[in-house]
Amino acid sequence: MTNATAPAPAIWDPPAAVRVRGALAVVAGAGESVRVYERFGRRLAVDGYTVAAFEAPAAADASAWLAAQVHAPRVLVGSDRGAAAVLALAAGGxxxxxVIVAGVPVGSADDAQAGDAERTACPVHLGVLGEAAAHAVAAAPAIDVPDVAALGRVRIPVLAIHGGADAIAPFSAARDALAALPEVELVETVGGLHDALNDASHRSVAATIVLWLERLRAGGVQTPIVREIVR
Structure with missing residues (x-):
């Protein structure tokens, strides 16, 4: 059922000359509209992935949209409260x-009230956050990160990206919470802040995501496609 309070998703398709390699459904963070993920969606689309962004109250709609996509892998992506929402969906089967999560909301700070400078050091993203269009239409639900037992039920690969200098949700707290996942790859953005998908390291983060997606697409994230040879 479509959430009547949330707007339609924003969708970015790969260019016509690029073969579709999978689909991503992004669930936005607290107070964010889909505008916040335009840069992310366009970049992943260029690499062949159809990307749709949903506001946090429409997390169930994101899962339903993804299930209807023809091309696999089908991956849920969430930032901040959106990260808690997609982990809950994954735990529910x-x-x-x-699943890809960024800035998992594990800290004591109220993420919905955080200042923009606590969220990102990227000047372009700061400009986006200052736009009226960046603010959500519907209030984000107060979604907690699933407990240890629920996370233990997540039987699919998870890529977690978290800022090493995140003052809203400290990296150490995120690491401890995510340790309950059976198959998780945790990536730290060195010196990074809370909006890991849209921080100053957004290019490197997008590249990390594409590499992970390509491994997932090839049949398993544990099997490398490229690897460094230490001499």
Missing amino acids: APVDG
Whole structure:
């Protein structure tokens, strides 16, 4: 059922000359509209992934949209409260192939009230956050990160990206909470802040995501496609 209080998703398709390699459904963070993920969606689309962004109250709609996509892998992506929402969906058995979370809301600070400078050091993203269009239409639900037992039920690969200098949700707290996941790859953005998908390291984060997606697409994130040879 479509959430009547949330707007339609924003969708970015790969260019016509690029073969579709999978689909991502992004669930926005607290107070964010889909505008916040335009840069992220466009960048992943260029690499062949169809990306749709949903406001946090429409997390169930994101899962339903993803299930209807023809091309696999089908991956849920969430930032901040959106990260808690997609982890809950995965723990509940959502029919997806993987999950990507960023800025998991594990700190004591109220993420919905955080200042923009606590969220990102990227000047372009700061400009986006200052736009009226960046603010959500509907209030984000107060979603907690699933407990240890629930996270233990997530049987699909998870890529977690978290800022090493995140003052809203400290990296150490995120690491401890995510340790309950059976298959998780935790990536730290060195000196990074809370909006890990849109911080100053957004290019490197997008590249990390594409590499992970390509491994997932090839049949397993544990099997490398490229690797460094130490001499």
